[in-house]
Amino acid sequence: MKWINAFCLICIFLCATFFNKEKVFAQDSELQQGDSLFAQGNFFEAAIAYERVYFLSPSAEERVVANLRKAAALKQQGEFVRVVSDLQRSLPHAGNESTQIEIIYEMALSAFLSGSYSLAHSLVSQLDYQFPQAGLYKDLPLLKGMLMIKMQRWTELALYADELALQRQPSPERDIFVAKLKELLLEENQPVQRDPEKGRLYSTFMPGAGQIYSGSTGQGLLNGFSQLASLGVAVAMGINQLYFSGVIIGLGAFQSFYFGGVKQASNLTVENNLKRMIRFQQELETILLEIYQLPLF
Amino acid sequence: MIRAFVFVCCALFFLNTSAQESVRRELAFVRHLLSRNELKESLFVLERLQAKETSLIDSVNYYHGWIRYQEKDLLPSAAFLLQVSSESPQFVKSRLFASYNMAHAGLVDTADSVLARLHLGDSPVLQALTNFERAGVALLGRNYDEFSERSRDFSGDWNAFALQERNLVEYALTLKQQPGRSPAVAGLLSAAVPGLGKIYAGKTAEGIAGFLYVGAMALASWDFYRKLGSSNGLFIVSASITGVFYLGNIWGSAVAVRRLRNEFNHEMDQRILFDMHIPLRNIFQ
Structure with a gap:
């Protein structure tokens, strides 16, 4: 009886001490918890769970794994800038080449997605230089092409299209897409980038001309007409001996339209340049994606 | 058992x-x-x-x-x-940060009572800091008597906030010397000469612009009246616009005085809060 009693009490003691769910800090279970939260779409809590593993784990390898998974959770939340800074801390501890490649690739991708194209480009170059064998890693070839488009490196892109095509099975489709891409990249097909200063200058001497030069003919005509009309009102008032009103109303409106038009011409030139470039880049991106999706050798 | x-x-x-x-x-x-x-x-x-x-x-x-x-x-x-x-x-x-937060949120009395109940033992730097913070809170509440009582204990011995102590004394002087402008006087001045009220309020450029707008519209109205008569539509429209500009200028001048006073007080409060914040961050890094 005495032994049974002792046994029961030991059981109570052990149960009370070890059945406390908060005590579980085994990093594996935390990783699994993070995975399960990630699978449920709860990326915020998953990122915290992975960071906890990073904080608690004594194993550098496990910390890298947790950090990479956290990066995936952050990407799902659209926090691309944080992905870059978070992964940076794991780079010196990445033991093998494949992990290093994965980290740099994820950093480059996130830098690209956050709009830091020069950082993404330098990371991709680092991959090319340090790990030439990583050329076909995940979507790295696509990322390279997209970066060339965003950074407007047209000559490089035309050469790269050939490289991409060589990695794909020969097909008429492939040749058509490559030819289309190269044709678009010809200098005469590239979007015209007009000079805002010229736009401003044209409108200074010829009302509405700067807007027409920038590509907004309608706005140019409207501005020119407004200036003529206000000048007409001023002259008509002067003829009718309404001198003060002519100066104040007619010339007042004219100077507003005139100076406004000069400023608008410069702004419109910048705006239209950007619009044309975005449209052109979108066209290139679509073709690049078509080539990229063709079956590989 | x-x-x-x-x-x-x-x-x-x-x-x-x-x-x-x-x-x-x-x-x-x-x-x-x-x-x-x-x-x-x-x-x-x-x-x-x-x-x-x-x-x-x-x-x-x-x-x-x-x-x-x-x-x-x-x-x-x-x-x-x-x-x-x-x-x-x-x-x-x-406690010090709680008090600062409340002072920043405008609850100066509560902020002061938190500091007043704070027992610091015999740490001279913390006592001097608390006194400094209470002086800042008094200045935020525009309680000049309380401030001058507290500022008498400013020693300038603590590097972490010696400069801030001098700044608070300077702010107190600036606040006391703040010119007392009246919105009614500004309105009356603008009624007499459009834009003059704004110049009185301290907004010279706005005053000149106001004078030019109202003056130009009045001239145009007079021109229409002279050539087309008082029943002409152009005169009626132009005179109405002039009236609106004129009344708007009077109203704007009165508001400008209040706006300027608020801007001045807000700027001073920001400076005081900034100087109250620096020693807290320096001492409790």
């Missing part, structure tokens, strides 16, 4: 210790998150902690308050910081 009771007590003790140990570990994790400036995440972890020991409850409240302070959520921050007990090593810091 007694042995069983002792065992159960031990088990419960270990259960509690283990739970509190996990809270302690989570607090270390919160510190780690804070060092990475992951405020949202730290708050999430903190909100799920169930601390029972006083020291842990204090830490939870302190971190809660500190995160809210970093998020510039000042009143909730003050509420959490005020819950930190006097046994906590963060007690004085919590």
Whole structure:
């Protein structure tokens, strides 16, 4: 009886001490918890769970794994800038080449997605230089092409299209897409980038001309007409001996339209340049994606 | 039977210790998150902690308050910081920051009463700092008597806030010398000469612009009246616009005085708060 009693009490003691769910800090279970939260779409809590593993784990390898998974959770939340800074801390501890490649690739991708194209480009170059064998890693070839488009490196892109095509099975489709891409990249097909200063200058001497030069003919005509009309009102008032009103109303409106038009011409030139470039880049991106999706050798 | 009771007590003790140990570990994790400036995440972890020991409850409240302070959520921050007990090593810091947060949120009386109840033992620097903060709070409340009483104890001996002490004295002088302009006088001046009220309020450029607008519209109206007569539509429209401009200028001048006074007070408050903040950040890094 005495032994049974002792046994029961030991059981109570052990149960009370070890059945406390908060005590579980085994990093594996935390990783699994993070995975399960990630699978449920709860990326915020998953990122915290992975960071906890990073904080608690004594194993550098496990910390890298947790950090990479956290990066995936952050990407799902659209926090691309944080992905870059978070992964940076794991780079010196990445033991093998494949992990290093994965980290740099994820950093480059996130830098690209956050709009830091020069950082993404330098990371991709680092991959090319340090790990030439990583050329076909995940979507790295696509990322390279997209970066060339965003950074407007047209000559490089035309050469790269050939490289991409060589990695794909020969097909008429492939040749058509490559030819289309190269044709678009010809200098005469590239979007015209007009000079805002010229736009401003044209409108200074010829009302509405700067807007027409920038590509907004309608706005140019409207501005020119407004200036003529206000000048007409001023002259008509002067003829009718309404001198003060002519100066104040007619010339007042004219100077507003005139100076406004000069400023608008410069702004419109910048705006239209950007619009044309975005449209052109979108066209290139679509073709690049078509080539990229063709079956590989 | 007694042995069983002792065992159960031990088990419960270990259960509690283990739970509190996990809270302690989570607090270390919160510190780690804070060092990475992951405020949202730290708050999430903190909100799920169930601390029972006083020291842990204090830490939870302190971190809660500190995160809210970093998020510039000042009143909730003050509420959490005020819950930190006097046994906590963060007690004085919590009280001083809570008071600062309340002063920043405009609750100057409450901020002062928090500082007044703060017992600092015999730390001369903290006593001088509290006196400095109370002087700042008095100045924010435009309580000049209280300020001059507190500023008499400014020694200039503490490098962390010697410059700020001098600044507060300077602000007090500037505030006292603030010109007392009247909105009614500004309105009357603008009624006499359009734009003059704004110049009186200190907005010279706005005053000249107002004069030119009203004057130009009045000239145009006179032109229409002279050539087309008082029943002409152009004159009626132009005269109406002139009237609106004229009345708007009077109203704008009166408002400008109030706006300028508010701008001045706001700027002074920002300067005072800035100078109150620097020593807190310097001393409690």
